[in-house]
Amino acid sequence: MTESSEYVVVGAGLAGAATAWHLASRGHEVTLVERNVPASHDGSSHGSARIFRYAYPDAFYTRAVLESKTLWDELDRASDLSLITPFGAVDYGSRRQPEQLAGVLAGAGVEHELLTAAGARARWPHIAFDTPVLWHPGAGVIDAETSVRAMVDLAVGQGAVLKTGWNVTGVEEEGAGYRVLSDGGESVLAGNVVVTAGGWLPHLLGRLSLPAGFLAGMPEITVRQEQAFHFRYRDDSPWPTFIHKGPEIQTYGLPGGRDAGFAGQKVAEYNGGGLIPSAARQTGVVEPANRRRVVEYVRKYLPGLDPEPYAETTCLFTNTPNEDFIIDRAGGVTVVSPCSGHGAKFAPLIGQWAADLATRAADLPGRFRPAGSGVKAGASAGTR
Numbered sequence: 001m002t003e004s005s006e007y008v009v010v011g012a013g014l015a016g017a018a019t020a021w022h023l024a025s026r027g028h029e030v031t032l033v034e035r036n037v038p039a040s041h042d043g044s045s046h047g048s049a050r051i052f053r054y055a056y057p058d059a060f061y062t063r064a065v066l067e068s069k070t071l072w073d074e075l076d077r078a079s080d081l082s083l084i085t086p087f088g089a090v091d092y093g094s095r096r097q098p099e100q101l102a103g104v105l106a107g108a109g110v111e112h113e114l115l116t117a118a119g120a121r122a123r124w125p126h127i128a129f130d131t132p133v134l135w136h137p138g139a140g141v142i143d144a145e146t147s148v149r150a151m152v153d154l155a156v157g158q159g160a161v162l163k164t165g166w167n168v169t170g171v172e173e174e175g176a177g178y179r180v181l182s183d184g185g186e187s188v189l190a191g192n193v194v195v196t197a198g199g200w201l202p203h204l205l206g207r208l209s210l211p212a213g214f215l216a217g218m219p220e221i222t223v224r225q226e227q228a229f230h231f232r233y234r235d236d237s238p239w240p241t242f243i244h245k246g247p248e249i250q251t252y253g254l255p256g257g258r259d260a261g262f263a264g265q266k267v268a269e270y271n272g273g274g275l276i277p278s279a280a281r282q283t284g285v286v287e288p289a290n291r292r293r294v295v296e297y298v299r300k301y302l303p304g305l306d307p308e309p310y311a312e313t314t315c316l317f318t319n320t321p322n323e324d325f326i327i328d329r330a331g332g333v334t335v336v337s338p339c340s341g342h343g344a345k346f347a348p349l350i351g352q353w354a355a356d357l358a359t360r361a362a363d364l365p366g367r368f369r370p371a372g373s374g375v376k377a378g379a380s381a382g383t384r
Contacts, residue, residue, distance in 0.1 A: 126304020
């Protein structure tokens with residue numbers, strides 16, 4: 001007997017879990033299929049440490065964070081969890097333009113403070129600030145893995161079916177719907193398909209029964225195997241999250257949480273990892289040159305950390321050229337790629353957007369629909 005479902009969601013990371021949650025909460029029949037397990041460690045949504053922040057040079061994204069925070073609060077209440085830990089955030093560096101960011105936050109009504117480098121050093125002596133600094137206390141750290149599991153549990157509690165170890169190899173049109181195929185020979189008939197495959201999306205795109213014109217309108221999607229390093233705190237001083245766009249390197253950091261024993265700050269070079277064809281080609285091996293760059297950075301700019309990493313890992317960034325998300329639809333297939341390293345904070349909102357588009361309840365901004373709407377994507381998201 002062939003299984004069937006009104007909606008099949010492919011991929012149980014943050015975006016897929018959120019989409020399944022929203023669809024199920026609206027009373028739709030949902031099957032969520034995952035090649036491994038939800039928040040799998042070879043995907044983009046594992047671990048306990050992702051930055052939640054409001055500071056963007058583009059006011060569109062700051063407003064979207066405000067909208068997303070309302071849904072995070074709803075998720076906290078529904079799951080009886082606290083998924084974002086407040087730490088505050090500092091943004092600085094000659095290319096980060098903290099004054100511009102402060103203007104955006106002021107326009108959105110987000111609490112913030114613009115400090116001189118000396119004033120910031122007095123407050124956080126463990127960071128060697130080199131420019132004025134934007135501080136906004138509402139920022140924090142998302143527990144990504146727990147968030148995925150919470151949304152999956154809520155979706156299943158509302159009737160969704162979860163299938164793990166179910167690796168999708170393609171989607172074929174069948175009748176008025178689609179047949180979603182797995183490498184184990186199983187399949188599910190679906191009225192609609194939502195593909196939230198993260199770093200596996202480039203490999204799958206050509207196998208989704210999408211029109212040639214739709215595929216031609218897609219922006220280039222690239223995948224990087226990023227590297228992150230954990231450095232021990234020298235003392236018990238509180239650390240914020242940070243984004244630093246200096247003259248030599250762009251970095252970000254955040255308290256590492258349980259990912260490395262709550263003992264230090266997670267620091268990485270933004271888009272410092274090598275390009276890979278898709279997530280299927282990741283090696284999990286840290287590049288020595290990347291490690292050297294980040295260690296040198298820590299020695300120069302983060303005196304409050306022991307400059308020798310005590311833990312390190314790799315993760316996936318799925319990028320578009322201008323860092324806008326892709327949430328687009330052709331027929332009954334919706335493609336979702338909340339990528340470029342800044343999608344985690346929007347997870348419940350991305351799920352709402354994807355559910356709106358897949359159910360035709362609402363359209364989305366043209367910047368998210370480069371192929372389906374014929375509207376060019378909007379201004380750059382401004383790198384994280």
